[in-house]
Amino acid sequence: MRIEFQPIGVIRTPFTKTEGMPIQPTGAAGVKGTVEVFEEYRAGLKDLDGFSHIVLLYHFHRSHGFNLHVVPFMDSQLRGLFATRAPKRPNPIGLSVVQLDGIENGVLRVQNVDILDGTPLIDIKPYVPEFDVQPDVRTGWLEQARKTVHDRQADDRFR
């Protein structure tokens, strides 16, 4: 069985290549970008401007193939792919929570983008703490590493 999706817009950011990119929105604090929603979908943006943060789902369009074991940017050991956020996945879908600064004519101004310029947008969802935030969380191998994410950058290992 195959599932077909098609882009509903495109994400514009200062990052034209993977090397040197922040790894996650937390490492991209203050980095501004835009999300251009195609005209036919713009009516669906009504009421979105009431939300301070949104979830972007997008296609890792520069990722090809995948390995089930990878050495993540934030580690030096092989980890199971699904225990990482690496872009080369069986279904290469990216997920980022970004800050929404405003919407004009189908263009969303966003902040804290850790996304490549030209990335195809798949979906936008409102970010809702009651749905998306969990208390008492354990984060396995990332427990130590995640505290340093602000200082780390991507390289070309997942091209």
Next chain:
Amino acid sequence: MRIEFQPIGVIRTPFTKTEGMPIQPTGAAGVKGTVEVFEEYRAGLKDLDGFSHIVLLYHFHRSHGFNLHVVPFMDSQLRGLFATRAPKRPNPIGLSVVQLDGIENGVLRVQNVDILDGTPLIDIKPYVPEFDVQPDVRTGWLEQARKTVHDRQADDRFR
């Protein structure tokens, strides 16, 4: 341009029909399910058991078509589709943060599932507060409604 995905597993839950389902994991507290990852992808589950919570991306396989304006379960007014988590979307991808209780032979035991039985799994990502949690959040039309999500259930409006 079209993007093709294919299921990497299937989600098993007590919910065989939409009516009466919880709306979000917060409304499904304690509801147990399993995520069966297909054999060819199981090696990618290594290290995942260190995480207490995971993000599931899945295909809303029972949703067909979409409207850009919808009346959400939690409201009585028409809202822009992208300001809601309604399942009928241009690209019907669902996102739930669930609790991970254990992994045996490629089967994940999860809790707080608000997902239909038989739902095709698209991706698993580790849930990491540093990436996924935002402070100082505004949630627009949901600001009042979200406090009551625990008590609300789905009906068949998005079938």
